[in-house]
Amino acid sequence: MALDLNTLRAHFPSLDTGLAFFDGPGGTQTPCPVADAITATMTGPLSNRGVTSPSELNAEHTVTAFRAAYADLLNMPADGIVHGRSATQLTYDFSRHLAKDWKSGDEIVLSRLDHDCNVRPWIQAAERAGVTVRWIEIDPDTTDLDLGSFQRALSTRTRLVALTAASNVLGTKPPVRQIADLAHGAGALVYVDGVHYAAHHLVDVPALGADLFVCSPYKFLGPHCGVLAGSPELLETIRPDKLLPSSDAVPERFEFGTLPYEILAGATAAVDFLTALDPGTRTTRRERLTHSLGSLHEHEQALSTRLGEGLRALGAAVTVHCRAADRTPTLLMSFDGRDAREAQTHLAARGVVAPAGSFYAYEPFNALKLEDPALRAGIAPYSTTNDVDRLLEGLSTFI
The missing domain is CATH 3.90.1150.10 (Aspartate Aminotransferase, domain 1)
Structure with missing residues (x-):
């Protein structure tokens, strides 16, 4: 290599x-290939998505290519890939979606290691729902997460565990899979902030044990946007507020308004740029x-x-x-x-x-x-x- x-x-x-x-x-x-993809999409024939004119098909193909690229990057199905303006926006959206089913007496567990993107949306949703917030603390000697504090915080009342796959300031990579397995054993969902992690490692969402995983292409050479990955089966159970005429299909039900096709094209180009760094003789x-x-x-x-x-x-x-x-x-x-x-x-x-x-x-x-x-x-x-x-x-x- x-x-x-x-x-x-x-x-x-x-x-x-x-x-x-x-x-x-x-x-x-x-890099230039990302900027070139954005320019080509904006200046080529382009309309809202459809299946009739070349401009409609260009938009449709741009969305399909984006989902396929991030499916490969994150090792997830293409219809489990959701575009968002940022990881913060996606986390706020999904905190509201998930909190619809929370009730008084429920609990969530958050991490002291996390960027506020994966803290404040959950705290605010918990406050509105009357849900208790518990914490995974940091070991000050090692700057690792204190797993003992997690085990004390976790219970059969826990609905969600949110944590980072890598700290954006300390670089610490907690044992996400170990935490996820314990959370799943208690019946909780696991939401992973992979923004910093995805910039430095090949992501395998199923191997991490994440139910929902977010990252930001602009941290790894792409344009400013966010990507959320979840299994289509899980996404089918989540009901967002949405416009009546808009698609209720997964993942489109979570993408509000017309998609920024040029940004999707740039985000796809970033994955392809990374793919070409040292591809070897591999096939897929x-x-x-x-x-x-x-x-x-x-x-x-x-x-x-x-x-x-x-x-x-x-x-x-x-x-x-x-x-x-x-x-x-x-x-x-x-x-x-x-x-x-x-x-x-x-x-x-x-x-x-x-x-x-x-x-x-x-x-x-x-x-x-x-x-x-x-x-x-x-x-x-x-x-x-x-x-x-x-x-x-x-x-x-x-x-």
Whole structure:
């Protein structure tokens, strides 16, 4: 397995600026094939979906291709793929859909590790339904989830367990399958935020044990939108509020209004771009994705190791808050006696993009008493050893 990094990077006009981008956890740079797909869809014959004119068929084929691409990416049936404006919007939608069946005395379990996208919608839905919220806590020594707290929170009254597959600030990857099996044993649904996870790993939704799984293509080279995956059989049991004339078929019943066909085309192009990174001689798109993303994982992990070693060499002036053994190539750090925003500005002056903030990770920052803001650096497919060295050099002149 090997990535041709020079060929990969040549597809990204934004890299011609000479900037070293470490802001991928907030959204990656976009390759030309994704932008070209968006442009071609918008400027080609296009109408609302139908089966008569070429323009109607173009729209229909765009939707079909999108569902097929994300079915392959997530290892799910194509009719279990739902488009949304964002993971946040999809989670708010499904919190309302699912809460229709909740009643007083029911409980849900949330995770302190999660982005607020997978926390606040559920809390607000629970408050409206009179449902109790319980928590999976974080072990401050390891930054892993405390599974003992989960077992204490879970009961036969639990209707839903919502957790992340990877923290967007700490990179921690909790044992989702283990948690899902326990949740299913109690009769609860499992909703997984895979936004950060899907940017760094090939997703297998059934293997994770997720009943519903969300991700965001703009975190892995695509346009700004969200994708939810669930089994069609489960989606058939969920009844959203919808317009009377709109389709009641799954998954269309969850997609409100006319779909943004150009965004769907760009999201499909992102999957195809990832598929072509290092496809080997495999036959199906899922097989080619497995090979390509395996190579990508090796590349990102090597850079993450280099970055981690370099940060340790800077000494006590830099505190890295990511301590989980199993995590993504994302590092959160703070600086002794210095504001992380100053570090962001210092790096930006040297052509290195690494943002400071709390990144909507309200619960992890509170649970671990992390200083806000902190600096986050994430490795992306187009990252290089030179980028890592520039980041480390910039930090060495800051501390």
